[in-house]
Amino acid sequence: MCSAAFGCLRMNKISLIVPCYNEAEVLPILVRAMNEVADGMCAAHELCFEYIFVDDGSADDTLGVLKDLRREFSQGEGRDFRYLSFSRNFGKEAAMFAGLEHSTGDFVAILDADMQHPPELLARMYEDITQGGCDCVATRRVNRLGEPKLRSFFARSFYKFINSISDTEIVDGACDFRMMTRQMANAVISLREKNRFSKGLFSWVGFRTRWIEFENRERAAGETSWSFWQLLAYSVEGIAAFSTRPLIIATVIGILLCVAAMALTVFYAVKTLVYGDPVSGFPTLICTVMFLGGIQLFCIGLIGQYLAKTYIEVKGRPIYILRESAGGEERR
Ligand code: UDP
Numbered sequence: 001m002c003s004a005a006f007g008c009l010r011m012n013k014i015s016l017i018v019p020c021y022n023e024a025e026v027l028p029i030l031v032r033a034m035n036e037v038a039d040g041m042c043a044a045h046e047l048c049f050e051y052i053f054v055d056d057g058s059a060d061d062t063l064g065v066l067k068d069l070r071r072e073f074s075q076g077e078g079r080d081f082r083y084l085s086f087s088r089n090f091g092k093e094a095a096m097f098a099g100l101e102h103s104t105g106d107f108v109a110i111l112d113a114d115m116q117h118p119p120e121l122l123a124r125m126y127e128d129i130t131q132g133g134c135d136c137v138a139t140r141r142v143n144r145l146g147e148p149k150l151r152s153f154f155a156r157s158f159y160k161f162i163n164s165i166s167d168t169e170i171v172d173g174a175c176d177f178r179m180m181t182r183q184m185a186n187a188v189i190s191l192r193e194k195n196r197f198s199k200g201l202f203s204w205v206g207f208r209t210r211w212i213e214f215e216n217r218e219r220a221a222g223e224t225s226w227s228f229w230q231l232l233a234y235s236v237e238g239i240a241a242f243s244t245r246p247l248i249i250a251t252v253i254g255i256l257l258c259v260a261a262m263a264l265t266v267f268y269a270v271k272t273l274v275y276g277d278p279v280s281g282f283p284t285l286i287c288t289v290m291f292l293g294g295i296q297l298f299c300i301g302l303i304g305q306y307l308a309k310t311y312i313e314v315k316g317r318p319i320y321i322l323r324e325s326a327g328g329e330e331r332r
């Protein structure tokens with residue numbers, strides 16, 4: 001699996017995948033930290049490393065910085081510095097997928113560019129994963145430092161909701177920061193859906209995951225590229241990708257309302273026959289009509305969401321498009 005050119009035929013190779021979107025400022029700090037960690041790990045084990053930076057169509061000079069860093073990097077000696085650059089911004093999910101697809105390591109780790117995922121943890125992950133007993137070492141945030149309170153509240157509520165309606169467990173606070181075996185990475189690569197929600201996909205493929213906890217940190221530089229609305233759309237994606245239960249809930253609400261309508265019809269018919277009451281109550285009528293109209297539109301919208309996801313899937317477009325890349329044995 002390892003490249004003979006780097007003399008690591010019998011050594012374990014670790015692929016480190018970093019999705020980058022407008023991270024020019026932080027990349028030099030990250031690469032320095034990654035090198036330190038790799039040096040430390042190489043001192044303890046016979047290892048070689050492959051860095052894969054995925055420039056997700058950044059608008060800043062991320063690609064230029066990657067090229068400079070690659071030029072300065074001492075290639076060889078069991079280190080390979082690769083980058084992939086997308087033709088436009090395809091999103092973090094696509095960037096992680098591209099990294100996984102191009103990785104050649106026996107173990108594959110994913111970490112964010114902004115140092116919020118401490119690279120030092122990689123050493124511990126490798127110890128854990130090679131000790132056996134698990135196929136993946138994944139991280140959970142125990143706090144949400146550096147995150148607005150309202151965002152934390154919505155994030156927590158989202159996890160509660162999705163776990164109550166999905167059969168795949170989505171762990172609260174689970175990060176994409178994880179190391180997995182080649183076997184598990186191949187399983188994730190085999191899931192070629194366009195609406196990707198990795199937290200669910202990692203859980204869906206199964207395998208044994210060991211969780212380690214870490215304290216969230218502030219970004220080393222730059223700022224988060226996720227807006228509140230993007231996160232909301234991502235949550236809807238997660239729900240639509242991992243549960244069809246909302247459709248069942250909509251059906252149940254429909255049935256209950258039909259039963260209630262029938263019961264009311266019988267009630268008013270009997271009441272009119274027995275007491276000869278004229279039917280009155282315009283406000284009741286308008287409220288009921290509006291309520292039912294609302295529920296109907298909501299359910300149509302819900303079905304539309306699933307239909308839209310299906311439409312995107314059947315178009316069969318690629319998950320990402322590369323504009324350029326360097327390093328490694330290219331497969332495409
Ligand atoms: N990212 C990406 N494409 C995007 C948005 C983000 O590759 O469209 C990368 C980003 O460069 C970073 C990681 O995904 O390495 C996490 O992004 P960010 O730090 O903005 O998210 P947060 O930590 O706030 O969840």
Ligand code: MG
Pocket residue numbers: 112114116219224
């Ligand atoms: Mg971040």
